[in-house]
Amino acid sequence: MDEKQSSGDAARHGISVRAAEVTVALILLALGGLVVLDSVRLGLRWDSDGPQAGYFPFYIGLIICIASLVTLARALFGKADSGHIFVEWGQLKLVLSVLVPAGLFVLGVQLIGIYVAATAYIVVFMIWLGKYGWLKSLVLGLTVSVVMFLMFEVWFKVPLYKGAFNPLSFTGY
Amino acid sequence: MEDINALFHGFSVALTPFNLLLMFIGVTLGVIIGVLPGLGGANGVAILLPLTFSMPPTSAVIMLSCIYWGALFGGAITSILFNIPGEPWSVATTFDGYPMAQQGRAGEALTAAFTSSFVGALVAVVMITFLAPLVARFALQFGPPEFFSVFFLTFCSFVGMGKEPPFKILASMMLGFALAAVGIDTVTGQLRLIFGFTELMRGFDFLIAVIGLFGIGEILLSMEEGLSFTGKSAKINVKVVLETWKKLPKYWLTSLRSCLVGCWLGITPGGATPASFMSYGVAKRMSRDGHKFGSGQLEGVIAPETAAHAAGTSALLPMLALGIPGSPTAAVLLGGLLIWGLQPGPLLFVEQKDFVWGLIASMYLGNIAGLIIVLTCVPLFAAILRVPFSIIAPIIIVICAVGAYTVHNAMLDIWFMLLFGVAGYAFKKLSYPLAPLVLALVLGDQAESAFRQSMLMSQGDMRIFFSNWLVGSVMALGLVMLFWPLIVKSIARLR
Numbered sequence: 001m002d003e004k005q006s007s008g009d010a011a012r013h014g015i016s017v018r019a020a021e022v023t024v025a026l027i028l029l030a031l032g033g034l035v036v037l038d039s040v041r042l043g044l045r046w047d048s049d050g051p052q053a054g055y056f057p058f059y060i061g062l063i064i065c066i067a068s069l070v071t072l073a074r075a076l077f078g079k080a081d082s083g084h085i086f087v088e089w090g091q092l093k094l095v096l097s098v099l100v101p102a103g104l105f106v107l108g109v110q111l112i113g114i115y116v117a118a119t120a121y122i123v124v125f126m127i128w129l130g131k132y133g134w135l136k137s138l139v140l141g142l143t144v145s146v147v148m149f150l151m152f153e154v155w156f157k158v159p160l161y162k163g164a165f166n167p168l169s170f171t172g173y
Numbered sequence: 174m175e176d177i178n179a180l181f182h183g184f185s186v187a188l189t190p191f192n193l194l195l196m197f198i199g200v201t202l203g204v205i206i207g208v209l210p211g212l213g214g215a216n217g218v219a220i221l222l223p224l225t226f227s228m229p230p231t232s233a234v235i236m237l238s239c240i241y242w243g244a245l246f247g248g249a250i251t252s253i254l255f256n257i258p259g260e261p262w263s264v265a266t267t268f269d270g271y272p273m274a275q276q277g278r279a280g281e282a283l284t285a286a287f288t289s290s291f292v293g294a295l296v297a298v299v300m301i302t303f304l305a306p307l308v309a310r311f312a313l314q315f316g317p318p319e320f321f322s323v324f325f326l327t328f329c330s331f332v333g334m335g336k337e338p339p340f341k342i343l344a345s346m347m348l349g350f351a352l353a354a355v356g357i358d359t360v361t362g363q364l365r366l367i368f369g370f371t372e373l374m375r376g377f378d379f380l381i382a383v384i385g386l387f388g389i390g391e392i393l394l395s396m397e398e399g400l401s402f403t404g405k406s407a408k409i410n411v412k413v414v415l416e417t418w419k420k421l422p423k424y425w426l427t428s429l430r431s432c433l434v435g436c437w438l439g440i441t442p443g444g445a446t447p448a449s450f451m452s453y454g455v456a457k458r459m460s461r462d463g464h465k466f467g468s469g470q471l472e473g474v475i476a477p478e479t480a481a482h483a484a485g486t487s488a489l490l491p492m493l494a495l496g497i498p499g500s501p502t503a504a505v506l507l508g509g510l511l512i513w514g515l516q517p518g519p520l521l522f523v524e525q526k527d528f529v530w531g532l533i534a535s536m537y538l539g540n541i542a543g544l545i546i547v548l549t550c551v552p553l554f555a556a557i558l559r560v561p562f563s564i565i566a567p568i569i570i571v572i573c574a575v576g577a578y579t580v581h582n583a584m585l586d587i588w589f590m591l592l593f594g595v596a597g598y599a600f601k602k603l604s605y606p607l608a609p610l611v612l613a614l615v616l617g618d619q620a621e622s623a624f625r626q627s628m629l630m631s632q633g634d635m636r637i638f639f640s641n642w643l644v645g646s647v648m649a650l651g652l653v654m655l656f657w658p659l660i661v662k663s664i665a666r667l668r
Contacts, residue, residue, distance in 0.1 A: 017603070024599055028344050035351045038366050042358075050629045053363040056621045060350045067344035074338075086602060091397040098396045099595070102389070102570050106587050109574060118571040122564075130563030144568055148575065156224055160575060161584050 013088050020086035021075035028068035035061030101125055113163030119145045149173075176306050183530025186231060187538055195236040196535065200543045201550075203243015208251055208554050212569055214244035214485075215501040215611070216388040219380045220576030222509050230513035231528050235535040237509060238489075241502050242294065242536075242543045245445070245485050247554065249286040249478055250547070254279060254555050262445035262481040265453040269466060269473025280413035282474050283551055288421060289428060289475040291544045293482035296432040297439065298536045301490045305522070305533070308494040312519035317626035318637050320495075322647040324620040325638075326654065327497055330441045331609040333654030336450075338604065345600065346609035352377040353617020360625060372585050379614040380580045382593050383505060386607050388573040389594025392566055394601060409551050417471075424475050427456050431476045435483025439499055440491060445484040452480030486536065493529060494519060497616065501608050504615040 039054030039061055046052070087095070101121065108117030119141040126137035152158045153173045162168055186192075206217035218237050225233035248263030253270035266286060273282035315323075328346055335342045355366040356376030367373040421428075431452040438448035456476035457466045466473045488499030489506070496518035498504040510517045515525055522529055547554070577590040600607060613620075631637035639645040653660070 020599065021603055024603055024605070028348065031348065031351065034368070035354075035366060038368070042363060042365060046633055050360070051625050051633070053358040053361045053365055055628075056624060057351065057354045057365065060347050060354065064344055064347045064351060067340040067347065070340040071338070071344065074340075087397065094396050095393050095598070098393060098566055098570075101567075102594075103591060105567075105570065106574065106591055109578075109587060110584055114571075114575060114578065118574075121571065122567045125567040126563055130561060132563075140564065144571065148571075152575070152579075156227070158223060158579055159582075161578050161582070161587075 014085040014092065015087050017084040017086045018075050022072060025068045025072035025075060029065055029072065032061045032064030032068060035064065037061075097129060101128075109161060109163065111163050112165060112167050114160045115145045115149055115162070116167050117163070118148065176303065179306075179526060179530045180302055180534060182526070183532075183534035184538075186527050186531035187235060187534040192232055192235050192531075192535070193538075193542075195232055196239045196539050196542050197546065199236040199239025200243040200246075200539060200546050203240035203245075203543075204247040204250070204547060204550075204554050205243075205557060206240065207244035207247020208557050209565060209569065212572070213387050213391065214241050215505055216384045216573070216576070217244060218502055218505045218509075219383045219580075220388075220572060222380065222505065222512070223576070223579035225509070226512065230510070230515055231531040233513060234506065234509065234528070234532050235539070237506060238532060238535060239539040239542070241485070241506070242539050243546075244502075245294070245482055246287060246290055246543050246547045248481075249290065250283065250551060250554050251558060253282045253286060253474070255558055257558075262449045262485065263477070264446070265449040265477035265481075266474060268453065268477075269468070269470045272467070272469035273471075273474065276469050278469065280409045281417045281471070282469075283409060284414045284417040284548070285421065285471050285474045286478045287544055287547050288418065289431075289479040290482040291540055292428055293432055293435055293479035293484075294486045294540045295537070297436055297483040297486035298533070298540070300436055300487060301493070301536070302533055305490050305494045308490070309519040309522040312495050313523075315519070317623045317630065318640065318644045319647070321620065321623035321627050322638060322644045322651065323495060323497060324616060324623060326441075326647050326651040327491075327499075327616075328609065328613065328620075329651040329654035331606065331612075333657035334438065334441065334447055335606055335609075336447065336604075337606045339658045341603070341605045342609055345605045345607070346613045349610040349613025350617045350620070352382070352610075353379075353614050354621070359618060359622060372583075375581065375583070377589065377614065378580050378586070379611055380505065380508060381577050381586045381589050382614055383501060383611055384573050384577050385590040385593025386597035386600070386611065387501070388576075389570065389590060390597025390601055390607075392569060393594065393598040395562070396566065409548060414548060420471060421475070424472050427460065427472050427476050428479050430455060430459070431479035432483045435480035435485075436487045438480070439484035439487030441499070445481040445488070445500065448484035449477035449481040453477045489536075492517060493521065493532070496521075496619075498612065501611045504612055507615065 035057055039058035042054030043052035044054040044058040101124065105117055105121040108120060122141035122144055123137040126132045126140065127134055152160050159173065202221070203214070203217065206212040207214065218240050221237065221240065225237060248258060249266055249270070252258045252263040252266040253274050256267050256271040258264040258267055270282045270286060273279065331346060332339050332342050351366070353376070356364070356374055358365050364374065434452045434455060435448045438451065439445070453473065453476050456472055457463045460466070460472055462470055462472065485500065488503045490499070492498040492503040492507050496507065498507045507517050515521065515528060573590060574587050577586045578584065580586060597607060627637050638648045
């Protein structure tokens with residue numbers, strides 16, 4: 001649009017560093033608060049037989065709170081980072097295109113187990129993001145799973161998670 | 174003299190065909206791990222750890238430490254050929270390594286990098302050989318306050334040496350301590366910080382954190398950069414290697430300086446990454462060709478690589494002698510020791526001579542194996558990086574998930590891994606350091622129990638930490654480290 005806005009334009013094409021800093025600091029602050037809260041519940045004083053269970057974590061939580069408050073204050077009132085971009089929308093889309101399928105994959109592991117979920121995940125990822133043909137993708141996905149199966153179940157005897165509905169129960173492993 | 178004998182005994186332990194085979198497998202795997210984005214020394218070792226449970230501990234640690242050496246070597250390949258640091262400690266290698274590759278001197282840069290890595294590691298191993306038993310013997314007299322003071326120094330060093338904002342270092346470190354406290358309190362048996370979720374009773378295993386923070390986080394970060402890697406091709410032949418080796422002795426002073434920087438930062442847990450940067454900076458300032466740095470100077474490759482390897486190796490000294498790891502990877506190895514039923518710390522040198530000296534001997538041998546492998550197989554490893562990211566990314570995530578699951582055979586851990594991955598991505602981008610978090614997670618329980626035992630000894634009197642010259646001076650050093658950023662600032666202001 002107009003020339004004047006183009007300098008500040010950068011900030012609008014993604015999540016700003018400031019917003020990210022504030023979010024992370026707030027999350028840390030909340031976690032620190034939880035630690036302090038639970039330490040108080042456990043007791044942070046001196047018992048007949050020594051320090052109580054909350055004695056050490058209390059100070060840990062306290063330091064988290066203080067440190068994140070300082071970071072928060074710097075992010076809100078400091079000038080150094082203003083206008084910088086934490087992640088551009090385009091980049092965020094790329095990141096999410098890995099993260100979301102990864103989340104679905106883990107959900108898949110929960111339901112149908114690592115081997116089947118891994119095959120599906122690799123195949124879908126290759127076809128969707130890599131634009132490979134389905135045959136090539138299927139071969140690679142299956143290969144990875146079969147190699148993994150042989151390595152873990154057969155050779156090293158380390159059973160992996162086969163899911164709530166075990167589709168591989170016919171193999172006997 | 175006794176130690177020399179022990180070392181030779183160690184060689185006899187390490188030099189079985191089985192162990193040699195593991196050594197070569199380890200180094201090869203390590204280089205692959207170092208080359209691939211998303212897999213690094215720390216989480217590579219973490220993922221493979223469960224596979225070693227059935228091996229004898231000495232063989233297992235030999236393989237895992239060789240993975241570590243391999244990863245250290247591997248980082249240099251991607252830095253020089255692709256301008257992508259495969260590992261954080263090889264960022265400084267890109268400054269002069271990539272320009273050299275652009276000028277068609279990739280072979281020279283790689284040879285220099287590998288050779289100086291080897292030299293750095295060798296110096297550090299020699300130092301470990303002679304210093305670690307002494308430190309361990311000394312540490313046998315340590316009581317809880319002394320141990321706590323060493324923990325204190327370790328963690329304060331992160332604040333003093335770190336490039337990140339001090340308060341972020343603190344926040345990240347304390348988050349690690351808090352996560353370590355989750356679960357059953359070892360002293361009172363009470364449940365802490367689980368808020369009614371019985372699944373959390375087990376606590377957070379640091380291996381999950383390592384796999385998530387470094388593995389998944391790294392994948393997300395590299396995804397941001399886009400998918401294509403374009404690199405220079407590498408041609409290494411005997412002639413290039415020999416010619417480069419002829420040039421290297423000229424830079425002995427740079428090498429020596431970098432070794433010292435590396436060893437120092439490795440023992441105090443600065444780690445390999447700051448060591449490589451510091452060494453590069455020092456070399457730039459001291460060199461006659463300092464102004465040419467960044468345009469493809471051999472010295473600019475030697476300095477960071479030597480220091481990174483010296484630091485990466487010497488990080489194992491405090492792990493072996495005190496049971497306090499100097500880097501995340503050392504922490505993972507330490508976790509391995511515990512799983513194999515070995516108690517790390519000064520007693521290890523007395524009770525597990527075979528193990529300790531076998532490991533130290535394998536450091537010598539593993540680095541020789543590493544040098545041979547990387548010099549001969551560079552084109553092969555470079556080819557791995559040409560495999561498209563859309564194939565590599567899902568496979569790495571699957572491997573990470575498998576690694577996370579096998580730690581405790583717990584499905585929930587895979588979810589935690591994903592969570593740690595997102596946290597790792599955000600932390601990295603906002604320059605919260607990850608190493609203190611991981612180390613605090615590993616050492617949290619020990620540090621806490623050292624603190625509580627000290628408090629019991631003194632009935633709550635903090636002065637116990639200054640009750641004798643030893644504990645007092647370590648604590649004082651720790652305090653100096655903790656307030657180092659402030660001290661630097663006030664000195665700058667006074668000027």
